[in-house]
Amino acid sequence: MANQKNEEPLLIWPKKYNEVPKAVFEMEELWPKELKSIFYGEEWHPIVHRAEIPNPGDYKAAELGEMPIFAVHGEDGVIRVFQNTCTHRGTALVTECAGNKKEFECPYHRWLFSLEGELVGCPNSREFTPDFDKKNFGLHQLRVEGFCGLYWVTMSDKTPPLKEYLGESFYEPLSRILGGDGRLKLIGYQKVMYDCNWKAYCDNDGYHAPLLHKAFALLNWQGGKGFQKVTENGHLAFESEIKVPDQVEALKDASILDFKGTGTSSGSIVLMSFPLTVFSKHMDMLNVRYAFPKGPKGIEVHYAYFTHEDDDEEMVRHRIRQSSNLLGPCGLVSMEDASVFSRIDKGNKTPGNAVFQKGVEDEYKLSFTVKQNDESGNLPRWEHYRKIMGFKRAEQ
Amino acid sequence: MNKISADAIQQIEQLNRDYICALDALDMPAWLACFNKQGQYTFIAEENYRRNFPIAFMLDDCYERLQDRVTQVVDIQSDSTEHYQTRHFTQLTSVTVADDGRYQAEFNYSVYYTRSDTKKTQLLCVGRYIDLIDISNASASYIDRKAVTDTNVLPRYVAYPV
Numbered sequence: 001m002a003n004q005k006n007e008e009p010l011l012i013w014p015k016k017y018n019e020v021p022k023a024v025f026e027m028e029e030l031w032p033k034e035l036k037s038i039f040y041g042e043e044w045h046p047i048v049h050r051a052e053i054p055n056p057g058d059y060k061a062a063e064l065g066e067m068p069i070f071a072v073h074g075e076d077g078v079i080r081v082f083q084n085t086c087t088h089r090g091t092a093l094v095t096e097c098a099g100n101k102k103e104f105e106c107p108y109h110r111w112l113f114s115l116e117g118e119l120v121g122c123p124n125s126r127e128f129t130p131d132f133d134k135k136n137f138g139l140h141q142l143r144v145e146g147f148c149g150l151y152w153v154t155m156s157d158k159t160p161p162l163k164e165y166l167g168e169s170f171y172e173p174l175s176r177i178l179g180g181d182g183r184l185k186l187i188g189y190q191k192v193m194y195d196c197n198w199k200a201y202c203d204n205d206g207y208h209a210p211l212l213h214k215a216f217a218l219l220n221w222q223g224g225k226g227f228q229k230v231t232e233n234g235h236l237a238f239e240s241e242i243k244v245p246d247q248v249e250a251l252k253d254a255s256i257l258d259f260k261g262t263g264t265s266s267g268s269i270v271l272m273s274f275p276l277t278v279f280s281k282h283m284d285m286l287n288v289r290y291a292f293p294k295g296p297k298g299i300e301v302h303y304a305y306f307t308h309e310d311d312d313e314e315m316v317r318h319r320i321r322q323s324s325n326l327l328g329p330c331g332l333v334s335m336e337d338a339s340v341f342s343r344i345d346k347g348n349k350t351p352g353n354a355v356f357q358k359g360v361e362d363e364y365k366l367s368f369t370v371k372q373n374d375e376s377g378n379l380p381r382w383e384h385y386r387k388i389m390g391f392k393r394a395e396q
Numbered sequence: 397m398n399k400i401s402a403d404a405i406q407q408i409e410q411l412n413r414d415y416i417c418a419l420d421a422l423d424m425p426a427w428l429a430c431f432n433k434q435g436q437y438t439f440i441a442e443e444n445y446r447r448n449f450p451i452a453f454m455l456d457d458c459y460e461r462l463q464d465r466v467t468q469v470v471d472i473q474s475d476s477t478e479h480y481q482t483r484h485f486t487q488l489t490s491v492t493v494a495d496d497g498r499y500q501a502e503f504n505y506s507v508y509y510t511r512s513d514t515k516k517t518q519l520l521c522v523g524r525y526i527d528l529i530d531i532s533n534a535s536a537s538y539i540d541r542k543a544v545t546d547t548n549v550l551p552r553y554v555a556y557p558v
Contacts, residue, residue, distance in 0.1 A: 097443070097548075188444040188451025191549040215472050250467060253460035300549060305451050324455035329553040330439065332468055336476040338553035343478070346513075 013386050015394040016363040019353040020382050025197040026348055030389070031296040037388050038275050039065030039293075040155040044165050046277050047071050047081055049288065050149040051184040051306055057100045057115055063292045064153060069142065070094050071151060072104075074115045079146065081153045082117055082139040093139075104139075113139055148175050149182030150288070166273065169229040173237050173269045177281040177288075184286065184306040187320055190328035191302045194338060196345035198293035199385070201301070202276040203344075204337060205375035206238055207358040212340065215332050219248050219257065224267065226372040234274030234384035236377050242267030242283060256321050259283040274384060282333070284315070285323045297345075303328045400491050400499070407536040408491060408501050408529055415541070416484035416505075419556060424466040427557065432530055432537035433459050439558050442523065443548045453550070454557060469556055477555040480509040482520065484558075494528065498539065501527040505543070507558055521547035521558060 010029060011021060024030065039045070048060045048071040056077070061070045061084060068084035070093070084092050086106035093104045093113070103120065104113040112121035117139035125132060142153040145162035152162055163171055178184060194201055206228055210216055226240025248254035259267060261284070271279040276299075278289040286306040293299050305323040307316045327334045348354070359374025361367060370377040386393075411430060418426035431437065440452040456462045486503045494500050503525040510517045523545035530539050543558045 098447075186449065188447075188449030189441065190451060190453055191441065191443075192553060193549060193551050195552065212476065214476055250471070251460075252463045252467075253458060256461075320450045321455060321457065324450075324452040325461075328453060329550050330453040330555070332472065335473060335553050335555060339477050342552070 009390075009392060011389075011391050013391045013393045014353050017366050017379055017383065018356040018360040018363050018376070020356070021353050022348040022350060025200050025345070028296040033389060035065045037390075038385075040067075041388065042154070042156045042159040043275060044145070044152040044154050044159060044162055044273070046150050046152045046273070046288065046290065048079070048151050049178070049184060049186070049304070049306070050079060050146075050151070050182070051186045052098070052304065053079065054186075055100065057102055058098070059094060059101060060098045061094050061096065062290065064142075064155070065293075066295075068092060069153070072115050072117075076116065078116070079144065079151050080117060081142045081144050081151065083142070085140070086111055086113075087119065087137040087139060088122070111137075117141055147171060147182075148178035148180075149184060150174075150178060165233070166235060167231045167233075169231060170235045170237050170271060170273065173239055174271055174279060177269055177271065177279045177286060179286060179306070179308040183309040185309055187305050187307055187316075187323070189302055189304055190330075191300065192329035192338070193294070194299050194301060194341045195297070196299065196341040197296060197348075198276055198291065198299045200344045200348065201291065201299045201341055202272055202278065202381075203378055204272075204278075205356075205358075205378050206370070206373045207375035208340075210373065212336050213333055214336070219245075219250055219254075226268070228370040228372060228374065228377045230368050230370055230377050230380045232368070232380060232384065234381040236272045236381065238268070238270040238372070238377075240268045240372060244283075255318075256325050257283070258318065258322075260315060260318060272381075274381060280327070282326065283322060284319050285327060286319070287323065287327060301329075400493060404499060404531055405488075405491055407531050407534075408499060408527075409488060411529060411536040411538070412486055412488070412501075412503055412525075415538075416486060419558070420482055420484055422469075422556065424469050428462055428466050430538055431459065431462055431541075432539060434530075434539050435459055435462055435537065436540045437462060437465070437538070437557060438540075438542045439554075440542060440544055441548045442544050442546045445542075445544045453545075453554060465557060473555060477553075479512045480555070481512065482556065483508045483510075486525070489524070497530060497532050499527075499529045499531060501525075501529055503527070505558070509552075518551065519547075520552075520554065521545045521550060523547065523558075 047062050053073040056075045059070050059072045070084050071081045088111050091106050091108045114120050119134045119137040224241025224243045229237045244257050269281045276291045280287045288304045290302040307319050326332050356375050359376035415430045437456040438452045439454040456465050484507050486505045490502045492500045506522045507520040509520040526542040528540040
């Protein structure tokens with residue numbers, strides 16, 4: 001292996017804190033380092049909510065970086081996450097994106113694993129190596145922590161406990177997106193590929209919302225008071241009131257814009273945990289956007305939508321109608337974001353830096369004070385990324 | 397089992413042709429004209445449909461929502477989305493009689509799209525239409541058209557109905 005100390009730096013970062021090299025979205029050689037330092041590093045990644053696998057034997061397949069994994073609801077009620085590989089010769093154990101099984105059997109040599117990950121059967125084991133012990137061949141389990149029913153994984157033992165990692169400014173509004181108590185019901189997914197680098201997908205900001213989203217203006221839909229909070233390790237929380245006018249003349253059926261609210265809700269909460277997961281509660285939509293980069297180019301996003309267990313029939317119907325028509329890859333509001341992801345990818349093939357302006361008071365200093373519609377809230381994320389990746393700033 | 401007349405099948409085929417031609421011409425009023433006043437349209441992933449999850453990509457569950465779909469395409473999203481040209485290919489796979497001049501029909505579909513910037517053509521989605529059709533006064537219209545897509549992971553955002 002090459003001595004990393006002698007390697008040429010892949011990238012020199014601009015000296016100004018509000019500039020990001022466009023090459024960071026385009027250089028394919030960054031991906032192996034991002035895998036090692038971010039996806040397999042000291043970060044937590046949300047994988048599944050208990051509402052997605054509510055019964056023993058329910059499982060959901062996912063990816064962490066390039067590693068296939070799956071979450072399982074055990075007979076003991078515990079949710080575990082395993083590498084999706086037989087401990088014998090490495091065959092993938094599950095091939096469907098979700099399902100229910102009594103146990104996991106590898107078809108190759110019929111090794112059999114319990115829902116809790118123990119090896120419970122392996123044919124002809126008397127002919128195995130003398131010291132073979134089934135106890136040593138359980139499924140490879142990842143470190144898992146849950147919060148309001150949402151389970152996160154990390155590859156590192158050094159990652160701080162989840163709540164400490166997220167910080168109160170993030171986990172408190174996250175609890176409200178997750179219904180306050182995590183008692184959610186899954187109502188379905190919208191899945192899509194966006195043809196941009198994963199960092200472009202999660203570089204959305206507070207500045208664009210009233211400007212890009214023509215729907216906001218046409219619907220006379222104005223955001224009320226709000227704020228952004230950022231953390232040093234790159235998590236971002238937006239929160240704002242939503243003022244939906246009584247009369248929306250542009251639509252024949254404005255009921256999809258109703259904000260019925262609940263005891264735990266305010267109009268709009270959007271959270272982005274480092275490196276790339278978005279959580280949102282616009283009006284009455286409860287949404288987690290699991291995101292899976294497909295290498296340096298392309299990102300697959302799974303929008304998962306939920307209702308709360310206490311919702312009455314009318315509220316469930318409302319959440320379904322709102323979620324299906326406003327967010328996701330065809331949604332009245334977020335389709336415009338999708339369009340920008342694609343255009344950003346095209347534009348970033350030019351040289352130079354992307355420059356952040358809105359909310360930047362000092363180009364040479366990182367600020368954690370961010371107003372509602374500033375784009376400077378993304379800069380601590382970029383600084384966190386720069387540090388993890390080991391890119392030096394150009395000399396001032 | 398009720399026999400299905402050749403005329404009924406012809407009208408079901410004609411309605412489908414009107415529908416896909418409207419979309420390929422991006423003539424949204426003509427798309428709307430394929431539905432009657434009870435009309436509903438759903439574009440939903442096969443995974444959700446099979447698992448009884450109600451979330452759709454597009455859920456127009458009343459005539460007013462269908463009208464708003466036209467407004468969305470024509471007025472709201474026109475300057476922010478990148479236009480693409482679609483071509484719909486369909487094949488009628490079953491017709492059964494429901495009641496009161498209603499028919500259930502299924503078509504397989506595949507939809508290709510050509511980006512206006514690169515002019516490259518790719519597959520957008522493949523699936524089946526599950527239809528409830530009214531034939532009265534010598535014309536057919538959709539009471540319900542569900543576009544159930546086998547393409548559970550869409551290759552891009554989808555700006556127009558399928």
